[in-house]
Structure formats: structure tokens, C-alpha cells
Amino acid sequence: MTSIDVHDLTKEYGPRRAVDRITFRVLPGRVTAFLGPNGAGKSTTLRLLLGLDRPTSGTATLAGRSYTTLPDPLRHVGSLLDAQAAHGSRTGRDHLLALAASNRLPFRRVDRLLEETGLAPAARRRVKTYSLGMRQRLGIAAALLGDPAVVLLDEPANGLDPEGIVWIRGLLRRLAGEGRTVLVSSHLMNETTSFADHLVVLGRGRLLADTPLRDFIDARVHPGVRIRTTDPAALKNELARHGHHALQHPDGHWIVRHTRVDDIGPLVSAAGVPLLELSAEEGTLEQAYLALTAADAEFAARPHQEA
Numbered sequence: 234m235t236s237i238d239v240h241d242l243t244k245e246y247g248p249r250r251a252v253d254r255i256t257f258r259v260l261p262g263r264v265t266a267f268l269g270p271n272g273a274g275k276s277t278t279l280r281l282l283l284g285l286d287r288p289t290s291g292t293a294t295l296a297g298r299s300y301t302t303l304p305d306p307l308r309h310v311g312s313l314l315d316a317q318a319a320h321g322s323r324t325g326r327d328h329l330l331a332l333a334a335s336n337r338l339p340f341r342r343v344d345r346l347l348e349e350t351g352l353a354p355a356a357r358r359r360v361k362t363y364s365l366g367m368r369q370r371l372g373i374a375a376a377l378l379g380d381p382a383v384v385l386l387d388e389p390a391n392g393l394d395p396e397g398i399v400w401i402r403g404l405l406r407r408l409a410g411e412g413r414t415v416l417v418s419s420h421l422m423n424e425t426t427s428f429a430d431h432l433v434v435l436g437r438g439r440l441l442a443d444t445p446l447r448d449f450i451d452a453r454v455h456p457g458v459r460i461r462t463t464d465p466a467a468l469k470n471e472l473a474r475h476g477h478h479a480l481q482h483p484d485g486h487w488i489v490r491h492t493r494v495d496d497i498g499p500l501v502s503a504a505g506v507p508l509l510e511l512s513a514e515e516g517t518l519e520q521a522y523l524a525l526t527a528a529d530a531e532f533a534a535r536p537h538q539e540a
């Protein structure tokens with residue numbers, strides 16, 4: 234089984250502990266999002282996994298082996314860490330051809346990946362003329378060149394246009410559907426909700442969560458019911474009679490926490506409260522993530538203080 238295993242992993246840079254005794258496993262067949270505030274240790278962990286840096290202690294293995302001991306590593310592990318890494322004076326196609334040649338991969342994969350990443354029309358242009366989004370697509374093409382079972386991508390949606398964002402979402406889902414092990418770091422919470430099955434969250438180098446996406450949200454944000462009415466007094470009275478408390482949102486709607494539409498709907502309609510809207514308010518990943526990481530953010534913005 235091609236899992237990613239991180240065990241008791243620590244990386245120190247001088248006195249700074251970038252990664253602090255973390256242990257987690259990334260399983261095949263699902264997309265695992267790798268989250269955490271700036272400086273949490275995500276890129277360091279990915280670099281340790283890819284043998285680009287040495288751990289101070291602990292292990293980071295892919296399919297039970299360290300990256301540097303894999304024969305033909307691109308056939309096993311595809312990664313995108315830095316979209317700027319490609320040689321600017323080469324064409325996109327030549328960049329991929331050079332990678333294919335040095336890793337003994339079939340050249341036919343190059344044109345296939347250029348098509349798949351939408352780069353075929355720009356394949357013969359020099360990389361230095363590429364936009365950030367195009368470089369990102371080239372980096373993803375390079376990551377998938379060896380048809381790897383394990384895919385590690387650091388912020389793959391960075392610089393992509395709206396069509397590109399939809400594309401990467403579908404790509405990640407497909408890679409997981411094919412049984413690959415997919416680990417993707419991201420700062421875009423809405424996006425992450427659309428592709429991730431599972432989350433691994435770091436904060437200041439420590440493991441804060443390793444859990445299915447849905448469980449992560451449900452454990453931190455209580456769902457509720459959102460209501461708009463033309464008669465707030467009648468709404469509040471009726472809810473209070475049944476032990477519910479409605480809170481008014483600044484934009485005028487009301488929120489009743491810890492309950493469901495199926496419970497509130499019959500109450501308010503039986504009482505004849507005029508309704509403009511009655512809908513479920515699910516917790517979002519962003520709310521849950523901010524609740525977890527607020528205390529851990531190394532660079533959290535301080536609230537503005539009036540002089």
C-alpha cells in the first residue's frame with residue numbers, strides 16, 4: 234500500500250523547531266488536505282518527505298521507504314513544491330522532455346500531460362513567457378509525468394484562473410478516485426472543502442488535527458437554522474416558548490443554533506410567523522479552521538487598536 238508515513242518527525246533550523254514531533258499517515262484513495270497558518274511547517278514536512286532536507290529526528294517515508302532510496306522516484310512520487318523551478322529559457326515541452334529523458338519515462342507522456350493540463354497551445358513557448366498559472370500547470374504536468382501512485386502538491390491552485398481552479402478540483406478528485414495517495418497543501422478553505430476528504434492540520438510545527446473533513450467541521454462549528462421574517466417579535470416569542478434562542482445577524486436575518494430546519498420549520502409555521510427564508514446553516518471549514526488555529530497562528534493579524 235502506498236501510504237505516506239510521518240513518524241515522530243522533527244526538524245530544527247538552529248534554535249527554531251519548524252516541525253515538532255509530528256506523526257500522521259496519509260492513505261491512498263482520498264485527497265488529504267495539508268493545512269496550517271503561515272510558518273506552521275507544511276513546506277518543511279513536504280521537503281523532508283521528498284528528501285530535500287534531512288530530519289533532525291524521526292522518519293518521513295513513502296510506501297515504507299525514504300524518497301532518496303526509491304528507484305526511479307518520479308514513477309512513484311510526483312510533486313509540485315515550487316512552480317518557478319522550471320528553466321525559463323526552455324520551452325514547456327522541452328522542460329517535460331528533459332525530465333522524461335532523465336527519469337527514463339516514455340516521451341508520449343509529455344504530449345499527453347501537456348493536453349491534460351491545458352498547456353498544449355503554449356507547449357513551444359519559453360517558460361519565462363509563462364504566467365504564474367501556466368507555470369503552475371507545467372509543475373503539475375511534471376508531477377504527473379511518471380504516472381505516480383503518490384502525489385504531493387504545495388498550493389496547486391496558486392495563480393490559477395477560475396477555470397483552472399475548477400480543473401484542479403476535478404483532477405485531485407480523479408487522482409484519488411484512481412486509488413492514488415494525494416496530499417495537497419492549501420490556504421483556500423472554500424476550495425479545500427470542494428476537493429478534500431481528510432485533513433491534516435499543523436500549527437507551529439505541531440500536529441493539531443488528523444481527521445475526516447466533515448468530522449473536523451462538525452466538532453467545532455454547531456449547525457443552526459437561518460431565518461428571515463417580517464415579524465421578528467412573533468418569531469422570537471414563538472421560539473422562546475419552545476426554549477430556543479434566536480440571535481440577530483447584523484444583516485437582519487436570525488440564527489438559531491443547535492437545532493435543525495426540521496425542528497424549527499413546523500413550530501414557526503404553525504404559529505403563523507411570516508417567513509421570507511428558512512434554511513440550514515452548516516458550519517464551514519473556514520469557521521472550524523479559524524477556531525482551531527487562532528491560538529496557534531504565528532502571524533495572526535492583531536485587531537486594529539484605536540489611538
Ligand SMILES: Nc1ncnc2c1ncn2[C@@H]1O[C@H](COP(=O)(O)OP(=O)(O)OP(=O)(O)O)[C@@H](O)[C@H]1O
Pocket residue numbers: 246249250251269270271272273274275276277278
Ligand atoms: N531553510 C530554513 N531555514 C530556517 N528556517 C526555516 C527554513 N525553512 C523554514 N524555516 C522556518 O520553519 C518554519 C516553518 O516554515 P514552513 O515554510 O515549513 O511553513 P509553512 O507551513 O509551509 O508556511 P506557509 O503557509 O507560509 O508556506 C517557519 O518558522 C520558517 O521560518
